[in-house]
Amino acid sequence: MSVTPLAAHPSQQSAPAFRGRIGRDARSGHYAVPRRYRLHLSPATAPGLRIAVTHSLLGLDAACPVTPLPAVPDCPDGGHYALRPLYDASAHRYTGAALGPVLSDDWSGRIVSTHAPDITRDLARGFGGGRPALYPCGSESEIEAVERLCGEGIEQAAQRAGAPGTEPAERAAALDTLVTTLDTLERSLTGYAYLISDQITAADVELWVALVELDTVHRHHLDAAAVHRIADHPAVWAYARRLAARPAFGAHLDLDGIARRHQAQCRGLEAAGSAVQILDWVTHAAGGEGTPPQVNRL
Numbered sequence: 001m002s003v004t005p006l007a008a009h010p011s012q013q014s015a016p017a018f019r020g021r022i023g024r025d026a027r028s029g030h031y032a033v034p035r036r037y038r039l040h041l042s043p044a045t046a047p048g049l050r051i052a053v054t055h056s057l058l059g060l061d062a063a064c065p066v067t068p069l070p071a072v073p074d075c076p077d078g079g080h081y082a083l084r085p086l087y088d089a090s091a092h093r094y095t096g097a098a099l100g101p102v103l104s105d106d107w108s109g110r111i112v113s114t115h116a117p118d119i120t121r122d123l124a125r126g127f128g129g130g131r132p133a134l135y136p137c138g139s140e141s142e143i144e145a146v147e148r149l150c151g152e153g154i155e156q157a158a159q160r161a162g163a164p165g166t167e168p169a170e171r172a173a174a175l176d177t178l179v180t181t182l183d184t185l186e187r188s189l190t191g192y193a194y195l196i197s198d199q200i201t202a203a204d205v206e207l208w209v210a211l212v213e214l215d216t217v218h219r220h221h222l223d224a225a226a227v228h229r230i231a232d233h234p235a236v237w238a239y240a241r242r243l244a245a246r247p248a249f250g251a252h253l254d255l256d257g258i259a260r261r262h263q264a265q266c267r268g269l270e271a272a273g274s275a276v277q278i279l280d281w282v283t284h285a286a287g288g289e290g291t292p293p294q295v296n297r298l
Contacts, residue, residue, distance in 0.1 A: 016115040017087075017096060022103075022122040030105065030112050032126030034063040037112065039119075040083060041101035044071035044257030046155075047116035048101050050209045054120045056248035057200065058131045064123065069100045071257030072264045086111050117147070120202060134202045142196045146203040150210040153181030158214055162221025164268050175226050182233045189235040193242070200243075208249060211240045215278045216258050220266075222273035231278045241284045250285030 022030045022037070039055065041048035048069070055066065069080050079097030087098045090111040103112045103119045113119050124134045135143060160166065160174035185207070188195060195203045219227050231237065244250040 016113070017094070017099075018090065018102075018111045018114045019118060020103075020112040021118060022112065022126040034127075035065070036105060036107055037064050038104050038106055039064060039066045039101065040069055040080075040086075040104060041066065042069040042071050042254075042257065042261075043252040044254045044261045045100070046209050046213050049212065049252055050205055051101055051116055051119055051123075052252040053205050053209070053249050054123055054134060054202070056252065057134060057205070058123060058127060060123060060127055063127050071254060071261045073097075073099075078265075085109075120205075124202065132200065134200070134205070136197060136201060139196060139201060139203075143201065143203045143206070146195060146206050149181060149184070150206050153177060153184075154210045154214055155218075157181065158218035158222070161226065162218060162268060162271065162273075164221075175222075175229070179229050182230060182236055186233045186235050189239050191235075193239075195239075204243065208240060208243045211236070212253070212258075212281070216255065216281070217262050217266075219276070219278065220262070220274045221268045221271050224272040224276050227273035227276040227278065231276070237279060240279060244279070244281060244284040250281075253281055253285050255281060 020030055022032055039051060041051050043049045043052045052066070055061075055064065067082075069082065073080050075081055075084075075097065077097040079099050081098070083098035083100060083102055086102060086104050086109070087094045087096075089109050099114060101116055101119065102114055103122075104110065105112050113122070121135060124131075157174045157178035161171050161178055163171070185195075194200055195207055197203075214230065219230070222230075244253070
C-alpha cells in the first residue's frame with residue numbers, strides 16, 4: 001500500500017551541527033566496524049526513541065553500544081554536560097548546545113553525526129547484513145513520504161492545534177490537518193499489520209514514535225473534544241498497541257522521562273485533553289498483562 005505525502009514545508013528546526021555518514025568501505029573514512037561507534041541518546045525524546053527502537057530491531061547491542069543521556073538536559077542552554085567533551089573535540093570553539101542524539105566514533109573521540117534520520121539509515125545499511133531490512137530495496141520514497149506525513153501532518157499540526165495565543169481558526173485548521181492525516185493512516189492500516197510492507201520497516205518506527213508523542217505530549221494541550229476525534233481511529237491505535245507489545249518498541253518507552261522532559265521544557269497551557277488518555281501504554285508495552293514494562297529510567 002502507499003501513503004501520499006503532504007506538500008513539503010521548510011523545517012522549523014535548526015540544522016544539525018554534524019552530518020557525517022557511515023559508508024560501506026574504508027575509502028569513506030567512517031565505515032562500519034563493530035564496536036567502533038557509540039550512540040548517546042535519551043528515549044524520552046522522539047529522535048532518541050526512533051534510534052533506540054531501530055537499534056533494538058537490528059540487534060546492535062554488541063556492535064554499537066549505547067550510552068544513555070538524562071531525560072531532562074542538565075546544561076542551562078538545554079544541552080548535556082556529558083556530551084560537551086565530544087562537541088569540543090569535534091568543532092573548534094563550538095559555542096552551541098551539546099545536544100543529543102549523537103553518533104560518535106570511539107577511535108577518534110569525535111562526533112560522526114547528530115542528525116537522527118541519517119543515523120538510523122546508516123545503522124540499518126552499515127550493520128544490516130543478516131538483520132531485518134528496515135529500508136527494503138525500492139521503499140525509500142514511501143518511507144520518506146511517511147516521515148513527511150508524520151512530521152507535518154502529526155507533529156507540526158498537533159503543535160499548532162495546541163499552541164497558546166493562536167487564533168481559534170488557525171488551531172481548528174491545524175486540528176483538521178491532524179485528523180485528516182490520521183484518516184489517511186486509518187485507511188492504510190485497516191486490514192494490514194504494517195504500514196508499507198508485510199514486515200516492520202523504518203516507516204513503522206517513524207509512525208509509532210509519532211503516535212507515542214501525540215498521546216504522551218501533544219494531547220496535553222488539546223481540548224477533550226479534539227482528543228476524542230484523534231482517538232476515533234481504531235486501526236491506527238490498535239497498530240500502536242501491537243507495536244508497543246514488541247520488546248524492541250515497548251521496552252524503550254520511558255513514560256516518566258517523557259513526562260519530566262515535557263514539564264521542564266513546555267511553556268504551553270494544559271488543556272482538558274490531559275484527562276483523556278488514548279492508550280494505556282504501560283499495560284500494552286507489558287504485553288497486556290497489566291505489569292509495568294522494563295522502561296528506561298534515565
